[in-house]
Amino acid sequence: MLLESMKNRRTIRKYTREDMPDTLLNELFEIASRASNTGNMQLYSVVVNRDNESKARQAPFHFNQKMATEAPVLLTFCADANRFVKWADQSQAQAGFDNLQTFMAATIDAMLFAQAFCDAAEACGLGICYLGTTAYNADKIIETLSLPHLVVPVVSLTVGYPEMPLPPQPERLPLEAIVHQEAYHDFTPETIDKLYKAKEALEVNQQYVIENNKETLAQVFTDVRYTKANNEYFSEVFLKVLKRQGFLKS
Secondary structure, eight states: OHHHHHHTOOOOOOBOSOOOOHHHHHHHHHHHTTSOOGGGOOOEEEEEEOSHHHHHHHGGGGTTOTHHHHSSEEEEEEEEOHHHHHHHHHTTOOOOOOSHHHHHHHHHHHHHHHHHHHHHHHHTTOEEEEETTTTTTHHHHHHHHTOOTTEEEEEEEEEEOBOSSOOOOOOOOOGGGTOOSSSOOOOOHHHHHHHHHHHHHSHHHHHHHHHTTOSSHHHIIIIIISOHHHHHHHHHHHHHHHHHTTSSOO
16 A cells, blocks of 8 residues: 555645644654654654644745645654754753754754655645755745754645646656666766656656757756756855854854
8 A cells, every 4th residue: 555655656736625634644743753763863853834824924935836825734844953952951961963964864864754754644645745945945944933053944845635636747767867786887978868868758848948948958957947056045045054053163
């Protein structure tokens, strides 16, 4: 059942009006908390937003994507060393967690927890949409959600019951593009062409090339969606966030 759910999964951006009961949401969190994590410290937390006003306040930080406000639940998963450090302080222990290594561990923990939640939610017939905008506007989300020192948002999800009909599954690269046996085997121009041929041939992707007045699909990604200027700008913003929240020295 779980494997079938994972095999057939798709991103859900449109939801019914049916609400999610707290009992189900908490059960999914309980299941997700069984995910692997660094040193069994569980350096993560999640903020649940159901209230329409609170979701609306966050909408601009997710580039006003409709699902951020239309989904019954908006979840923000955070790398969180705050709770553990306070426990250490109260237990006559000194935690050296104000560093990049801890942030990386906490980020991995948060993502494992988030993915376990997604798997459990989808197995229960719910739909989710990953919002990649959280890291772009982490500074603003921190203020909106009142996140304290040593807490940084790393990923957001919308959750709800899918509206029918379900959207098609997005394409994926063949396994030979991502699986390397024994060591990394770099790609030749010929293998790159082979691996991306099917992706480039899809009608929807060819349409993106035309609509954006580009020559190749790769240019849509590099010149329109994820530009060098934007990547560098949001990198600077996030580095400032890590310093302000205590994971990097100023």
